[in-house]
Amino acid sequence: DAGVIQSPRHEVTEMGQEVTLRCKPISGHDYLFWYRQTMMRGLELLIYFNNNVPIDDSGMPEDRFSAKMPNASFSTLKIQPSEPRDSAVYFCASSTQGRTDTQYFGPGTRLTVL
Amino acid sequence: QKEVEQNSGPLSVPEGAIASLNCTYSDRGSQSFFWYRQYSGKSPELIMSIYSNGDKEDGRFTAQLNKASQYVSLLIRDSQPSDSATYLCAVGSSGGSYIPTFGRGTSLIVHP
Numbered sequence: 001d002a003g004v005i006q007s008p009r010h011e012v013t014e015m016g017q018e019v020t021l022r023c024k025p026i027s028g029h030d031y032l033f034w035y036r037q038t039m040m041r042g043l044e045l046l047i048y049f050n051n052n053v054p055i056d057d058s059g060m061p062e063d064r065f066s067a068k069m070p071n072a073s074f075s076t077l078k079i080q081p082s083e084p085r086d087s088a089v090y091f092c093a094s095s096t097q098g099r100t101d102t103q104y105f106g107p108g109t110r111l112t113v114l
Numbered sequence: 115q116k117e118v119e120q121n122s123g124p125l126s127v128p129e130g131a132i133a134s135l136n137c138t139y140s141d142r143g144s145q146s147f148f149w150y151r152q153y154s155g156k157s158p159e160l161i162m163s164i165y166s167n168g169d170k171e172d173g174r175f176t177a178q179l180n181k182a183s184q185y186v187s188l189l190i191r192d193s194q195p196s197d198s199a200t201y202l203c204a205v206g207s208s209g210g211s212y213i214p215t216f217g218r219g220t221s222l223i224v225h226p
Contacts, residue, residue: 033213042218043158043202056213091157102148103214105157 004106006092012112018080021109023092024073033103034067034077035091043091049075082113116141118205120217127224133190135220137203140184146206147179147186148214153199162188193224 005024013019025032033048047057052069060067064083069075079086089110093103117140127133135149146165150158164170164177164186176189186205190197200221204214 043216045213045215048213102160102163105159108157 004092004094004104006106006109008109009107010110013082014114015083016081019082019111021077021090023075023106025094026104029094029096031095032069032075033093036088037091038088084113087111087113116207116215118203118215118217120203120220122218122220124221124223127193129193129195129224129226131193133193133222135188135201136185137217138185139205141207144205148204149177149188150202150204151199152202158202195224195226198222198224
């Protein structure tokens with residue numbers, strides 16, 4: 001298996017622009033997680049899905065952030081409008097139904113908002 | 115709010131020594147405990163999991179769990195420069211979902 005795939009790997013944008021991050025989980029995994037990592041706050045869980053349904057989005061920082069999972073093999077995290085404080089590495093991870101605590105991470109997207 | 119605490123380090127050890135990384139957690143009902151390794155610029159990678167009190171060994175790595183004291187540790191024997199990385203402790207929450215909470219990580223430097 002190719003593992004969790006994320007795109008783009010790097011994104012540089014200007015404040016106010018819309019940013020869309022993409023993730024393809026490992027085939028057969030029922031859970032998908034979006035994380036944000038910064039030096040100041042560490043690894044933060046933003047939202048997770050089970051069978052394409054959002055289960056907990058309490059970690060989403062504000063309404064500018066939204067996430068969707070239209071099917072089992074694709075998810076997006078959108079920031080609109082983006083702000084400099086959104087600069088971070090965003091990771092997608094997936095896991096199986098029985099082992100939600102054993103997660104496989106994608107390579108991450110490094111987002112820089114100028 | 116479930117808390118997972120780690121000393122940020124850096125922890126510096128000489129090559130060949132034992133590196134000891136520690137983690138404490140606040141949720142007494144936690145059921146599962148993990149150590150992830152993260153190289154600079156890379157994603158976290160699961161290296162150890164432990165579910166019961168005591169020690170679990172895997173090669174040069176030993177995870178130790180003490181639920182009564184609410185701490186989990188990772189020992190790395192015969193440390194190598196390639197072990198230099200940030201080590202994240204993750205604790206699976208109680209209540210059925212087992213979604214882990216991550217600590218902020220300890221930076222380990224193994225110098226030749």
